[in-house]
Amino acid sequence: MTLYCGNCYILFDGKRCPVCGRKSARGPEPDDPCFLTEKEQLWGEMLADVLKQNGIPFIGKNVLGAGLSLKTGPMRERIRFYVPYGRLTEAGDIVEGLFSAPVEEE
Ligand SMILES: [Zn+2]
Structure with missing residues (x-):
């Protein structure tokens, strides 16, 4: 599942953002x-x-x-x-x- 980091404005797969390491639980909104x-x-x-x-x-x-x-x-x-x-x-x-x-x- 693709998740979204609101901190870095990137999409990523996995549990943590590869840039800031923050956990995200939500997918991207339009x-x-x-x-x-x-x-x-x-x-x-x-x-x-x-x-x-x-x-x-x-x-x-x-x-x-x-x-x-x-x-x-x-x-x-x-x-x-x-x-x-x-x-x-x-x-x-x-x-x-x-x-x-x-x-x-x-
Ligand atoms: Zn991030």
Whole structure:
């Protein structure tokens, strides 16, 4: 059975969350935010646009703090995306469609 960790926003199988170790007894609800993917800022902004176009609500969190991004530059910043569980499959398809195809650059 798939369970949901409301602390880490991830789905997992088993008794404890593999990230925080917390026990969870409940499965995901349609509105629970779930981890979708993590992308560099450039791709993250693209993905955010496509999710908006498809009407999928999402939460984007920068992975690096402001201090670190000063050192590495904004291009190295990564964004984690979370979408409601009820839209996770749909959003996953979008990510796959966007990022699994070979990227053609000029
Ligand atoms: Zn957790």
